[in-house]
Amino acid sequence: MTELKVLCVLYPDPVDGYPTSYARDDIPRLAHYPGGQSLPSPSGTDFTPGALLGSVSGELGLQSFLESEGHALVVTSDKDGPDSEFERQLVDADVVISQPFWPAYLTAERIARAPKLKLALTAGIGSDHVDLDAAMQRNITVAEVTYSNSISVSEHVVMMILGLVRNYIPSHEWVVKEGWNIADCVERSYDLEGMAVGSVAAGRIGLAVLRRLKPFDVRLHYTDRHRLPQDLEHELNLTFHPDAASMVPECDVVTINAPLHPETEHLFDDAMFDRMRRGSYLVNTARGKICDRDAVVRALENGQLAGYAGDVWFPQPPPVEHPWRTMPHEGMTPHISGTSLSAQARYAAGVREILECWFADRPIRDEYLIVDRGRLAGTGAHSYSAGDTDS
DSSP states (O other), rough: OOOOOOOOOOBBOOOOOOOSSSSSSOOOOSSSTSSOOOOOOOOOOOOOOOOOOOOOGGGOOOOHHHHHTOOOOEEESSSTTSSSSSHHHHOOOOOEEBBBBOOOOBHHHHHHTOOOOOOESSSOOOOOOOOOHHHHHOOOEEEOTTTTTTTHHHHHHHHHHHHHHHHHHHHHHHHHHHOOOHHHHHTOOOOTOOOOOEEESSHHHHHHHHHHGGGOOEEEEOSSSSSOOHHHHHHHHHEEEEEEEHGGOOOOOOEOOOOOTTTTOBBSSHHHHSSOOTTEEEOSSGGGGGGGGHHHHHHHTTTSSSEEESSOOSSSSTTTGGGGSSTTOOOOSSSOOTTHHHHHHHHHHHHHHHHHHHHHTTTOOOOGGGEETTTHHHHHHHHOOOSOOOO
C-alpha cells in the first residue's frame, strides 16, 4: 500500500509533563458494552490500558502500528487558525483523527484545501466538528468509536446533577477557604429524591443516565425522535414526550444527551428557558451549541435556572472571556466527561480497529459509520440530520 499520512490532533500534555506513574495500577476489563455490543477488537494494541493516550505524547498508541504499516503519523495540538500546524499539515493528509474534547474543526473550507483526505475519524463519539455535508459531497468517510465513552459521559452527568442540586462545589470552596460556613453551603442545597428529571434524547448516553437515576427515586421523563420500546418505558417508569418543549415544563432537572445537528442547534434559547420551571437545573454534556450561550447566562442571572453544569463549549477550547466561566451557579468543566483514562483505552483501540479495516479495504463496523459513500450511514443515519450547523 502507498504510504499514507495520518494527521492526529490531540489535546496538550499535562502542564507538569507526561505522567510516569498513575493513581491506579490498572483499570477494570469489560466483557462487552451494555446491550451486548462488542468492545473494539483490533488485531493488537501498543499501549497499556489506563495510560494517558488522549494527549500528544500518548498519540493514541498509534505510532508503532502506523510505522509498521509504512504510514506517517503527525501528532499536534495546534489546531486553530490559518497558521496552525493542523492547517499546514492538512493539505496532504489522507486521514484526520480528532477528539471531541479538542476538536479539529473540519469545515467545508478546510476540506476543500485537503484534496487527499478520505477518512475523518473521531476518537470518541460525536462527529459534529466535521462538516458532514461537505464530507458527503467529497465522498469522505466519517467514522467514530460509537459507545466507547457513553457510560463515561453518563456517569459524569449523574455527578453534575448531584453536584448542582446538593450545591457541592460552593460547599467545597468554603473548606478550601478554611471556612465552616454551613448555612452558606445549604442555602441552595436540596435532595434529588422526588424530583422530576428529563433527558433530551435517550440513545446510548441518555438511556444510561436514566438507568442510573432510577434508584434515586425520581420521576423520569424523556424525549427522543425514536421512542423506546414499551417494556423499557415500563421497566424504568418513563414518561415520553414528543419534544423538549413539551417535556421541560414537567421537570426539575433536564439533561441534554442529543447530538448537535440543525434541529438541536440553539434548542435551549430564551423561549425554551421560559418554558422550564423556575429554579430548575440544566446539565449539558452533549454539545455547547445546543444551548444559546447568552440565554444560559440570562436564565441563571434572573433565577429561571437554579444551576447549569456542562463540559461542552463552543468553540473548544473557549476564549478566556467566555461568559460561562464566570456566570453564577455554574458547575462547568473542560470537555472531560468522555475522556477518562478508562474511556481512552476503548476509543484508542477503536481507532486502531477502524484504521486496520481502512488499510485492508475491509468494511468498517456499521455502528462506527457516520458518513459513507456520500450519505449518512450507520449510526450517522440514526442520529444526525442532513445539513450543517452554523460556525
